Amino acid sequence: MRISDVVAEYIRRMLDESDGTAEIQRNELANSLGCVPSQINYVISSRFTQEQGYVVESRRGGGGYIRITRIRLTTDKGSVIMHIVNSVGESLDELSANIILENLCSNGVISQEVTKLITAGVSERVLTQVPKVLRNEVRATIFKNMLLTLT
Amino acid sequence: MRISDVVAEYIRRMLDESDGTAEIQRNELANSLGCVPSQINYVISSRFTQEQGYVVESRRGGGGYIRITRIRLTTDKGSVIMHIVNSVGESLDELSANIILENLCSNGVISQEVTKLITAGVSERVLTQVPKVLRNEVRATIFKNMLLTLT
DNA sequence: TTGACTTTGACTTTAACTGACTTTAGCCTT
DNA sequence: AAGGCTAAAGTCAGTTAAAGTCAAAGTCAA
Numbered sequence: 453m454r455i456s457d458v459v460a461e462y463i464r465r466m467l468d469e470s471d472g473t474a475e476i477q478r479n480e481l482a483n484s485l486g487c488v489p490s491q492i493n494y495v496i497s498s499r500f501t502q503e504q505g506y507v508v509e510s511r512r513g514g515g516g517y518i519r520i521t522r523i524r525l526t527t528d529k530g531s532v533i534m535h536i537v538n539s540v541g542e543s544l545d546e547l548s549a550n551i552i553l554e555n556l557c558s559n560g561v562i563s564q565e566v567t568k569l570i571t572a573g574v575s576e577r578v579l580t581q582v583p584k585v586l587r588n589e590v591r592a593t594i595f596k597n598m599l600l601t602l603t
Numbered sequence: 604m605r606i607s608d609v610v611a612e613y614i615r616r617m618l619d620e621s622d623g624t625a626e627i628q629r630n631e632l633a634n635s636l637g638c639v640p641s642q643i644n645y646v647i648s649s650r651f652t653q654e655q656g657y658v659v660e661s662r663r664g665g666g667g668y669i670r671i672t673r674i675r676l677t678t679d680k681g682s683v684i685m686h687i688v689n690s691v692g693e694s695l696d697e698l699s700a701n702i703i704l705e706n707l708c709s710n711g712v713i714s715q716e717v718t719k720l721i722t723a724g725v726s727e728r729v730l731t732q733v734p735k736v737l738r739n740e741v742r743a744t745i746f747k748n749m750l751l752t753l754t
Numbered sequence: 755t756t757g758a759c760t761t762t763g764a765c766t767t768t769a770a771c772t773g774a775c776t777t778t779a780g781c782c783t784t
Numbered sequence: 785a786a787g788g789c790t791a792a793a794g795t796c797a798g799t800t801a802a803a804g805t806c807a808a809a810g811t812c813a814a
Contacts, residue, residue: 572749662768
């Protein structure tokens with residue numbers, strides 16, 4: 453198993469056990485999980501981004517910390533979707549799309565069925581025929597249009 | 604016996620033994636079966652396609668993998684969809700897509716929500732960025748892949 | 755002998771991981 | 785206060801470990 457997944461798992465558990473907020477000390481955690489400190493930054497920047505529904509704050513120096521908070525989507529589904537649609541630009545890569553969809557799904561905004569459907573519709577596999585330079589743009593268009601049918 | 608068949612056989616056995624899902628490491632498998640890594644891609648793309656009822660996911664980079672899942676048709680609806688998927692060729696125009704979808708919808712095979720979603724995903728409007736000559740092909744691919752998630 | 759299917763390997767892309775170096779905050783000493 | 789020491793966290797570019805792509809060459813049956 454990848455170290456990144458171990459770290460991510462550890463943080464997720466902390467989030468679950470406390471009320472959606474985890475405060476860690478970078479060096480200490482790195483040490484206890486047997487990785488290099490910057491690995492923690494890597495994990496956070498690849499798996500706990502704002503797009504994925506987390507807020508990260510931190511402080512350097514003596515007594516420093518990293519605090520990760522999971523944002524609960526409380527707003528109504530329609531406006532959540534509108535918000536996503538507006539925040540997606542003219543271009544969207546596959547990984548980002550998947551992350552957004554997983555998030556919407558785990559927050560109950562869209563069903564598993566819909567998640568799978570849209571995931572399939574914007575997957576790289578499906579777009580191999582379109583010229584590479586256009587793929588992310590086409591993906592963004594498809595993605596937004598499909599989401600919009602749900603509002 | 605061809606190497607491709609050995610590889611395909613190996614993967615099929617994995618699928619049978621586990622619960623219809625096989626996760627492999629490309630290089631490792633290639634090595635243990637005595638072929639070149641890209642052979643695995645060839646086998647997958649020629650024998651484990653969507654039309655043949657498989658879903659393939661993968662991840663690159665350290666700790667990467669290829670996961671192949673066999674879709675099993677449990678429901679009657681599943682086989683209707685499978686039939687449609689197989690009857691759609693490499694190319695599909697918007698009108699035909701819409702007709703098929705409306706049919707599936709009015710026969711209760713797919714919901715209105717799903718109908719709207721797929722319709723949006725294969726609409727001409729969404730594909731304006733892709734070169735005209737490719738549009739119907741891309742549409743067919745998207746269409747089939749989306750439908751397959753419903754089986 | 756031709757055309758579809760297979761095999762191969764060189765090259766590309768992506769994700770994970772690492773460590774040297776930088777920046778920041780608190781504390782202590784004067 | 786000011787300056788320096790120390791204990792954090794941040795950055796970034798470079799390395800490694802995968803999987804993906806593609807076109808050229810090989811095989812084989814009709």
